[in-house]
Amino acid sequence: MTTPLTLDASARPAPAFLTEGPAKKLLIDGAWTAPVAARTFQTFDPTTGQALASVASAGPEDVDLAVAAARRAFEAPSWADITPYQRSRVLLQIADVIEAHAEELAVLDSLDMGGPLWMTRWLVHHSVEVFRHYAGWPTKIYGQTAPSDPTVFSYTLRQPLGVVAAITAWNGPVLQLAWKLGPALATGNTVVAKPAAWSPLSALRIGELLQTTDLPPGVVNxxxxxxxxxxxxxxxxxxxxxxxxxxxxxxxxxxLEVSSRDLKRVTLELGGKSPTIVFADADLEAAARGAVAGFAQGSGEGCVAGSRIFVQESVREQFRELLVQEMKAYTLGDPFHPETRMGPLVSPEHFKRVSSYLDVAREEGGTLETSGERGHGLYMPPTLIENVGSEARVVREEIFGPVASLMTFTDADDAIAQGNDTIYGLSASVWTTNLEHAHRTADGLRAGTVWVNAYADMSAGTVPFGGFKQSGLGREHGIEVLDAYTETKTVMVHL
Structure with missing residues (x-):
């Protein structure tokens, strides 16, 4: 049994943000406001189980105030009438202030959701790149002129939608907020952001940092x-x-159901059951590193987790041995211990849910290979499930923990068919040194992103990200994101 790495309490960071004030308030119209009904909740450190902070719980009345503030800000000259260059400048200020407080934000996320510090640092610095990417868009959102009769001048305008509700998950708090704030602000919208209840702290701290920029009050609530x-x-x-x-x-x-009532525009980035496909001609050692990272990195709490591993039959046993060896490298421990590769799962409720799938796997006839044992707090070691078929629940349902199933395939057609045998289609990873295998498999997989000889190579904004099938609607990033945050208006002027 492997005991997770620990740190003395005195060696763990204690950001001043956690001790400021009796409870964290809501940011509405540029002011920190207590909720109307005075409700609060606690956010906990999954490593120690201790409460980190008391946080305001917004009710419908508070949401009304926040949305009204965002609407006023959207229509106010201080936001609606600023030039594209000024909007770019504000986004660059946001990038700068987040970069200046990157370590603090990474620490808050590690405390709040248990991610190792090396990972949350990367996520925050990637967020800085995201804001700088979107800072380039305001001066490049063009309309078009259309061919017409000489007596008519026809053109189009790209205009912001209005008030955007940005709702993020708990597994990448800073990054997900950046992915939504960046394009929304670049295109001239205003925002009401709601971070996940399990990891709200970094969003609230970013709210404070936004107040040090030239962003007008009410633009972000x-x-x-x-x-x-x-x-x-x-x-x-x-x-x-x-x-x-x-x-x-x-x-x-x-x-999606609720939004249909008044035809709100919707972007949904949902779950996944992503395949990792390893051909016999691949660099098997590199593929094993990528495959284990695909389901163990971040404790498997990622929408792009490669939780279905398919290896070509002829190299199954060799590849399995490499997987098991690589799993041992994922040291469990306190997020702030320098040797930690994996922190705890985010909450007792989630730990119970992930653990239940291991019991389901056994009931379905599966055998489990782990690099450790459950039982130390909320830590879950990397776990490989074998001897299960395509209809097993652990193969079909998103587990959202460091758990993957290992299966085989015969040829490219079989790999594509098995890879697509899911309701999801967010991402996939293909490992091969054969160009025909690479292109054919990438083309055949119904997934929004296909990595070849890589895993989770995330863009700061240049290429789109989103899913096929029930992995979501719409795209974040890329040129496509402009359609998600703007409306096209046609103007026809009779001369």
């Missing part, structure tokens, strides 16, 4: 709370023009 009360009030609000949501399939379906 932050409401905290659970999905049932706060999230539902925000998604049902009649004055919200668009919802950008990252989270579970079940909640995404609920948002």
């Amino acid at each position: 932050i409401v905290t709370g659970d999905g049932v009360t706060t999230g539902e009030a925000l998604t049902q609000h009649g004055d919200v023009d668009k919802i950008s949501f990252t989270g579970s399939l079940a909640v995404g379906k609920r948002i």
Whole structure:
């Protein structure tokens, strides 16, 4: 049994943000505001189980105030009438202030959701790149002129939608907020952001940092709370023009249902059951590193987790041995221990859910290979499930933990067919040194992103990200993101 690495309490960081004030408030119209009903909730450190902070729980009345503030800001000259160059300048200021406080934000995320510090540092620095990418867009959002009769001048305008509800998940707090704020602000919208209740702290700290920039009050508002009360009030609000949501399939379906009542624009980045496909001609050692990273990195709490591993039959045993060896390198421990590769799962509820799938796997006839044992707090070692078929629940359902199934395939057609045998289609990873295998498999897989000889190579904005099938609707990043946050208006002037 492997005991997770620990640190003395005195060696763990304690950001001043956690001790400022009796409870974290809501950011509404540029002011930190207590909730109308005075409700709060606790956010906990999954490593120690100790409460980190008391946080405001926004009710419908608070959401009303936040949306109204965003609407006023959207129509105010201080935002609606600024030049594209000024908007770019504000986005660059946001990037700079986040970069200046990158370590603090990474620490808050590691404390709040258990991600190792090396990972949360990368996510925050990637977020800085995201804001700098979107800072380039305001001066490049063009309309078009259209051929017409000489007596008519026809052209189009790209105009912002209005108020955007930005709802993020708990597994990448800073990065997901950046992915939504960047394009929304670049295109001239205003935002009401709701971070996940399990990891709200970095969003609130970013709210404070935004106040040090030239961003006008009310352009970004932050409401905290659970999905049932706060999230539902925000998604049902009649004055919200668009919802950008990252989270579970079940909640995404609920948002789509609610949004249909008044035809809100919707972007949904939902779950996945991503295949990792390893051909016999691949660099098997590199493929094993990538495959294990695909389901173990970040404790498997990622929408792009490569939780279905398919290896060509002729190299199955060799590749399995490499997988097992690589799994041993994922040291469990305190997120702030320098040797930690994997931190704890985010909460007791989630740990129980992930653990239940291991019991299901055994009931379905599966055998488990792990690099450790459950039983130390909320730590879950990398776990490989074998001897299960395509209809097993552990193969079909998103587990969202460091658990993957190992299966085989015969040829490229078989790999594509098995890879596509899922309701999801967010991402896939293909490992091969054969160009025909690479291109044919990438073309045949129904996934929004296919990595070849890589895993989770995430763009800061240049290429689109999103899913096929039930992995979501729409795209974040790329040129496509402009369509997600703007409307096209046609103007026909008779001369």
